[in-house]
Amino acid sequence: xxxxxxxxxxxxxxxxxxxxxxxxxxxxxxxxxxxxxxxxxxxxxxxxxxxxxxxxxxxxxxxxxxxxxxxxxxxxxxxxxxxxxxxxxxxxxxxxxxxxxxxxxxxxxxxxxxxxxxxxxxxxxxxxxxxxxxxxxxxxxxxxxxxxxxxxxxxxxxxxxxxxxxxxxxxxxxxxxxxxxxxxxxxxxxxxxxxxxxxxxxxxxxxxxxxxxxxxxxxxxxxxxxxxxxxxxxxxxxxxxxxxxxxxxxxxxxxxxxxxxxxxxxxxxxxxxxxxxxxxxxxxxxxxxxxxxxxxxxxxxxxxxxxxxxxxxxxxxxxxxxxxxxxxxxxxxxxxxxxxxxxxxxxxxxxx
Numbered sequence: 001x002x003x004x005x006x007x008x009x010x011x012x013x014x015x016x017x018x019x020x021x022x023x024x025x026x027x028x029x030x031x032x033x034x035x036x037x038x039x040x041x042x043x044x045x046x047x048x049x050x051x052x053x054x055x056x057x058x059x060x061x062x063x064x065x066x067x068x069x070x071x072x073x074x075x076x077x078x079x080x081x082x083x084x085x086x087x088x089x090x091x092x093x094x095x096x097x098x099x100x101x102x103x104x105x106x107x108x109x110x111x112x113x114x115x116x117x118x119x120x121x122x123x124x125x126x127x128x129x130x131x132x133x134x135x136x137x138x139x140x141x142x143x144x145x146x147x148x149x150x151x152x153x154x155x156x157x158x159x160x161x162x163x164x165x166x167x168x169x170x171x172x173x174x175x176x177x178x179x180x181x182x183x184x185x186x187x188x189x190x191x192x193x194x195x196x197x198x199x200x201x202x203x204x205x206x207x208x209x210x211x212x213x214x215x216x217x218x219x220x221x222x223x224x225x226x227x228x229x230x231x232x233x234x235x236x237x238x239x240x241x242x243x244x245x246x247x248x249x250x251x252x253x254x255x256x257x258x259x260x261x262x263x264x265x266x267x268x269x270x271x272x273x274x275x276x277x278x279x280x281x282x283x284x285x286x287x288x289x290x291x292x293x294x295x296x297x298x299x300x301x302x303x304x305x306x307x308x309x310x311x312x313x314x315x316x317x318x319x320x321x322x323x324x325x326x327x328x329x330x331x332x333x334x335x336x337x338x339x340x341x342x343x344x345x346x347x348x349x350x351x352x
Contacts, residue, residue: 043162050163051170053207054079058171072171195336202332206325209293214244216288224280225258228272232261245321247304251281299327 023030054075061071170177185193222237230236236258243250255277262273299307304324311323 043159044166047163047166048170049207050079051167051174052204053211055171055174056204056208058174068172072168075171076168195333198332198336199329202328203325205293206328210244213289213292214241216292217241217244217284220280220284221254221276224276225273228262228276229266229269230258230262230273231265231269232258247299247308247324248301249308249320251284255281299324299331303327 057075058068058071061074062068066074181196182193185196218237218241220237221240222233225233225236236254239257240251240254243254246253258273259270259277262270304327307323307327308320311319311321311326313319
């Protein structure tokens with residue numbers, strides 16, 4: 001008599017389908033959990049990113065025969081000092097320019113509404129409410145002291161402490177973290193090790209290049225808009241710096257805002273702003289950016305736009321910011337395994 005045997009393939013397939021059904025039917029719950037998880041670990045991600053970006057400086061100081069603890073201390077104090085100087089020197093003029101922007105914005109909205117026959121009263125009201133809130137907050141920071149206000153906010157100071165302490169830890173133990181990761185992937189084989197090494201080089205070059213480029217953008221556009229007497233030159237310099245994380249579209253946003261604000265200032269300022277917006281993005285794109293990022297991070301403009309679009313659709317602003325690094329990871333993965341993929345396809349064809 002023939003014994004009945006379990007059909008394990010059918011059982012596995014049924015279990016897989018059940019798992020997919022449960023996952024898809026509760027996708028909203030999984031998304032909420034994912035968002036909450038990201039919120040929890042975000043300070044650690046930020047601190048690790050900062051430490052990852054500045055760890056080469058620690059290594060450089062160690063090569064100059066400085067102790068590890070002293071190298072970490074120098075980098076940490078330099079970052080804190082830079083942040084304090086930025087707050088003390090930039091915040092007051094930024095506050096003044098924000099007030100000026102609030103005064104001029106009404107004229108800008110009125111001109112656009114009259115020219116294109118649009119009713120922008122509700123839009124103008126929303127903008128003024130937001131600006132008024134920001135101005136009041138900045139005013140209290142300047143009046144009471146930036147650190148006094150920050151320390152009164154439990155959430156802000158709590159996250160700041162977590163980021164600061166975690167950053168110091170990651171800076172101090174970055175070599176050990178790299179060593180453990182290296183040993184782990186070496187245990188998985190040489191191919192896995194070299195693959196992770198390629199990812200490390202690619203993302204390291206991107207973060208280093210992005211940091212340098214952001215600093216260049218801030219000083220470049222602050223000085224340029226100051227030369228043409230733009231009343232909001234500091235705001236635009238900061239905006240050019242921050243929006244650098246949004247490829248192509250970030251610079252376009254800054255230029256449009258600069259032109260709109262300059263249009264109600266003077267003809268000289270408007271013409272100078274127009275020249276800046278037409279000429280210097282080309283210099284940034286074809287001269288400065290390739291020098292800073294190098295050939296490893298060169299990405300086709302069309303692919304960049306597509307990546308930003310997909311990232312924005314899937315995850316909003318954070319998706320836009322993360323779109324280019326994720327694409328670089330995917331591209332590096334494809335380039336690393338392309339020979340294996342081609343070999344696998346050839347073997348499959350031969351089998352068929």
